[in-house]
Amino acid sequence: MLVREGETSYIRAIYIDPTRIGKDSFMGTTLAQLAELVDGKVFGDPDRVITGANIIRDAVAGEITLMDKPDQTALLMEDCQASAVLVREESEKLNIDGIVVANVHEAFGKIIRFFQPWEQTASAGIHRSAIVSLAAVVDPTATIGAGAVICDGVAIGKNAVIHSGVHIQAGCRIGEEVVIFPGAVLYDRTEVGDRCIIHANAVLGAFGFGYDSSSGKHILSAQLGNVVLESDVEIGAGAMVDRGTYGSTLIGEGTKIDNTVQIGHNCRLGKHNLICSQVGIAGSSTTGDYVVMAGQVGVRDHVHIGTGAMIGAKAGIGSDIPNGQQTLGVPGGPAKVILGEHMAIKKLPEMRKTIKSLVKRIEQLEKEAAAITEPVIRKAS
């Protein structure tokens, strides 16, 4: 078995120069050893020493890179300093050593990890500095990181990884194999399905933005609901999902939500949606399944986005969107219509010229008509 240098991180770390901020160098390993690691077949020199792994754009001499498309051959041969390449199949055009593997991405991932000096890992158990309520139940296979706060009545499932500094308030339920990154905050009674990933500083269950303003002051509405994530949901860093008024704000199975997205109170998102960064969805709106929203889309309250709808970047949705409709613009409309309008706007300056020339030509015609009609009519009379 291949053993990486410095495998025992505690020992190795002692020898790092504290003032040296930059990339580690390694003694390197041979192409043959890497081929063994990824179950591949060497072509070229098996004893070539490889010191790291990097993408074509960034690889330097000594590193191995990957080629996942045939049309990268020229790029690799002419603009890249890499000393070896991972490929699906050998080629006469590749004048470089390398390894042939069935799945280049999987193999490249293994090699990157091999050369990576450090990786954040989880070890089951509760860190001595975590604050875990006696009235919480944590599965023995779960990990609770340093300084994490787990309040009364929380239940945490098998193999869940709660990173450092996560705050999980009373009555939350965390499913199996869930990962929650540092600084995420789950207000009371949030429910998180199996295999969800919640990124750093995301907030689930903050108050909805609903007020009774009839008195001249804004009086906060009820905040008695919660947030429910079904299984396989991913919540981006700094993303926000507000709690329901009485019921639940729901994110459907397999839906992925990017960084700093805002989901208002009482919303119900369907399954397998992709909601890109900085999208905002106002209260009580709903989506079907497989909805895609590009970046910075805004959706008003109480509308429904149909299954399979795709909303283009920066669109503003003010009314229901039918299933499967590609939608653009502010206010949003069918992509074809909006693109037609964009084209028409681009032609506005030309249109103005045309109109001006029409005005002149008509004036000319009117003059002529006046000039002609009179004598003609005189003559004719």
Place this chain on the structure above:
Amino acid sequence: MLVREGETSYIRAIYIDPTRIGKDSFMGTTLAQLAELVDGKVFGDPDRVITGANIIRDAVAGEITLMDKPDQTALLMEDCQASAVLVREESEKLNIDGIVVANVHEAFGKIIRFFQPWEQTASAGIHRSAIVSLAAVVDPTATIGAGAVICDGVAIGKNAVIHSGVHIQAGCRIGEEVVIFPGAVLYDRTEVGDRCIIHANAVLGAFGFGYDSSSGKHILSAQLGNVVLESDVEIGAGAMVDRGTYGSTLIGEGTKIDNTVQIGHNCRLGKHNLICSQVGIAGSSTTGDYVVMAGQVGVRDHVHIGTGAMIGAKAGIGSDIPNGQQTLGVPGGPAKVILGEHMAIKKLPEMRKTIKSLVKRIEQLEKEAAAITEPVIRKAS
């Protein structure tokens, strides 16, 4: 007095199956008991066992729901499985048991809380894991949560609740009955008025985005001011208010700021504003009172938004807005004007057709004119 099962949470929690992630079931309680709780009057069967409370859309058999509008009768009778309902007054059309109460929302809130297995509660005092400077002064009725950090010179008022993991830097003043949720960060000298609510991961007092770029590098401007929240302000999760350059960035009394809103340095917001999610207001801009900004509005620096102005979603404000003006669009203008432009844009494709047909008709007229004029003129001469 009615006692909920499992009232003593520490004992009850021990019996939760750690691998069971899902909703608790309760033995239930009778409609008569709930009526006693909310000071209401039963109609139908007082001994009906109720196991939970939910909104009409989500209620299942055994649960009680609420009806706050008369037109929900059909929905309740046909599409809802609830076993009982909270209403303002009895009706022959309601073929279901229930409770009549004066205020259905208040009563429903009480019942939801009764059935809720857990709620995040505060108990006055400083958690053993909180880090509180000897040079900070915390009122004995205030709560400081686990891992919260309270620095030198901070003063925290009566009944304030500082949740876990809040960071309050030197010299901050926190008023009475303020609530600050986990992960919020208050840079030094932030002042927070009475009854403010600051949600999770909000940041008050980070550096303004102001630089002197004359040297080719961007040199940060002075960051000597602070952030001041007057009383009854709410700051949403992940919202940001930057500190003033020398003076204060000010949020007026009763103003509510939604999640991930950005307020630039030296801004001064008036009283009772409603600033919806993802709005950005650049440095030194000001607002009057009762201003409303819908989601994703952007306001440039150094402009004033007058009292009572309403800014529509996604508008981009580049100049002062008069009091009370409804404003839309990018760049923003009076709603009527912008809606007129939107209508005109919708008609652009039609306009283009009209113009094309005009061109043809004029060409035809010109031809005819040429054809006619010549012989006529010849004849006439």
Place this chain on the structure above:
Amino acid sequence: MLVREGETSYIRAIYIDPTRIGKDSFMGTTLAQLAELVDGKVFGDPDRVITGANIIRDAVAGEITLMDKPDQTALLMEDCQASAVLVREESEKLNIDGIVVANVHEAFGKIIRFFQPWEQTASAGIHRSAIVSLAAVVDPTATIGAGAVICDGVAIGKNAVIHSGVHIQAGCRIGEEVVIFPGAVLYDRTEVGDRCIIHANAVLGAFGFGYDSSSGKHILSAQLGNVVLESDVEIGAGAMVDRGTYGSTLIGEGTKIDNTVQIGHNCRLGKHNLICSQVGIAGSSTTGDYVVMAGQVGVRDHVHIGTGAMIGAKAGIGSDIPNGQQTLGVPGGPAKVILGEHMAIKKLPEMRKTIKSLVKRIEQLEKEAAAITEPVIRKAS
């Protein structure tokens, strides 16, 4: 040397009334003493007692203010209660005491700090409540705040200040004189150059939003890269920079990123960019040097913004932008073109009127033509 009252903060703090939330009052100091502090020259009464410092807009009686532009004289004399002023040079128009200094901003900063009751300061060393891995290396001159979590393999450079509650995951490298504010999260292997400032609750290195959706589920792509900040970068509060797929997401030297900006995976920003609040840049896009993006700009994936380009607020960039181009609009185009379109849109209602009148005039001409042609032709025949 001038000693401020209450310099020993621990003693002074004991005497603060815990229920008094508001500004401190000081006994004050004389104008002569302040002039000594800022190496300036008094004009007027050197014994005048000054109790604080504030900008012209906010200064009250007893306070000193600054005048950095000559045209503020009227404002200062008529609308400001300040008792003294800092100026570059004396003027007969200034009927007020004051101090002349070479650099008013630097001097005003010193005076503000003098009157400030508290300031967040850093003292080298590791707070007893910080969790620092034995396999991390912290320079002895660095500061690690309360509850900060420093994982395996992290290296922290000279004079770096890591505030309370910062989470730095395995293998991160933090340069010299870096400041990281509370709640910021650095995922594993993030690299931070010298003198960078990272504000509260920023997140560096969260997963990129990239999925393989061919199976009907969204399967997360590789997350093996990292985030690299070159030197002198500033990252705003709540800003997010996602990690590269295999390589690095890179922020170039001197580039400043405002609050809640989102930078997607594999992006490479050039040097000395200014990226304003709420901008979103999708994956794999790149910028040259000295690029400026105003607030709420969106940039799609895989585009390049050329050196010196300036992108106006709320623009949506869907394709490459040439060096130096001023760009506006959605979709973005050269500022002149887009402003022309905006003008044209403003004239649309007028254009519609013109077209309607043209239609009438043509109809009239056609009628006349029909009326004239027939008899004329008849006559002529």
